[in-house]
Amino acid sequence: MSWTGKRQPRVLPGFGLFLGLTLTYLSLVVLIPLLALVIKALAISPQRLWQAATAPQALASYRLSFGASLTAAAVNVVFGGILAWVLVRYRFPLRRLIDALVDLPFALPTAVAGITLTSLYSTNGWIGRYLARLDIEVAYTPLGVVVALTFVGLPFVVRTLQPVLEDLDSEIEEAAASLGAGRWQTIRRVILPELWPALATGFALAFARAVGEYGSVVFISGNKPFRTEITPQLIYAKLEMYDYAGATALAAVMLGASFALLLTINGLQRWAARRQAAFGD
């Protein structure tokens, strides 16, 4: 009907209508509200913005938010990596059930995860009471933030790695083995190099999710300024005090970080897809 495209005629109708609907809806629900934040940030004097964004309490919150997110993502790369490997390569009882459970952090509301982890790791909780004997405190410390963010980021590494591991060509491994490589050598020289893009993507996804996370952290962190206060919590506190300028400055910093991460992840995913397409068959 319509010949909107330059190169090929479009047999299917509805392109204009549906694209228009998509753009309108996305603008109303997501883009215009986000634009309001950007405009708000631009309306504040740069001095004021800089002051609010670099206040000692803000700096402490970035350190915790980004530091704990990096730590949690790293923990997830190690244990999520092992989990993905085991789920793809080995057969053992309850494998299917464990595989399905990996998505629990996606499905479980963050507030529910938050109160549950707090009760588990507080000094009289199921886990916290044993750790207390070892003089390890988790709830209401930065370590608690790491625990919550590890929970939240767990599925990202596993779910990014699994399809890549499934597609891995066993012939390359067999070739390496038949050429005399030990198992460890094969893993390090043959398998791991193919996994790097997926591992990096999973790490970035888990990190991006953790940086913005709020619900699962606020309960276990205790929100002590300068010590266990994450940036989203600080934004929240400023909003409650009607300090819109301060909240906007912090939100601008977080948005900047999020966009940078989003672009990084897109790049990583393209790299991973290229790798997979090249090695697939």
Next chain:
Amino acid sequence: MSSAEPLSVAPAVTRPATTESAIVRVLLIAVAVGFVALFLILPLVAIFAQAFERGIPAYLRAICDPEALAAIRLTLWTAALVVPLNALFGLAAAWAIGKFTFRGRSVLITLIDLPFAVSPVIAGMVFVLLFGQRGWLGPFLQAHDIRIIFAMPGVVLATLFVTCPLVARELIPLMEAQGTEEEQAAAVLGARGWQTFLRVTLPNSRWGLLYGLVLCNARAMGEFGAVSVVSGHIRGVTNTMTLHIELLYNEYNTTGAFAVASLLALLSLVTLGAKSVLEWKAPRPRPGIRRRQRQQP
């Protein structure tokens, strides 16, 4: 020092297998299962254990409390409004993006993903900046006695923002992988646009759509951060289930908090079950495979 080394090389060749030794395998499985038990299974058990700590009557009392029921009602209403809207958006976006190629296509996909990159607190905050008392439209809304922030519309808007990509994300790769051949055939045979969509495209992507709906619903009912910013925490009025849980927990009513939480935990288990069934019914297209199919002329 190094003179003894060459001798030890020989045994390495005796196991050229392409798998690890049994000990390593068992060890890795133990680590993985231990990690899952500690981080996933134990919390899940803890939710239900604490919900039923004081017996079934106390559990039922906590859930049938008028404020809890009001919170459940608000959560259900919010999901009932948000999920269909995002489903329609998802279908429209998937049709336009999955079935056609145009300039700015990948930019649009990135824009749809934006809400995932934004912290939930910021997602709520943008609506406070727009509609709050001191926001852009605050004076106008006040003059006309319209309440958005600290009222249900704010809750719905924040939830819409956060869950916006979920259906679209499931459907776009699916429609892209399915291509346009069947639709073209239908069009050539004289089907109208809507007929093609309802009879060909929709049935073909029904499992993906259902999967997106399930995910969107779970997220809509479980959203906390964004909703927390805009709701104002008015007991029995603007408190959703998650906000009610927070309230009870902060009041040291642990049993009550976990009783309401157990309902959401149950929902997440149903979601996981549905996901497993749907993935088995219709495997999701993989990025690598999709790429290859699209390159075909």
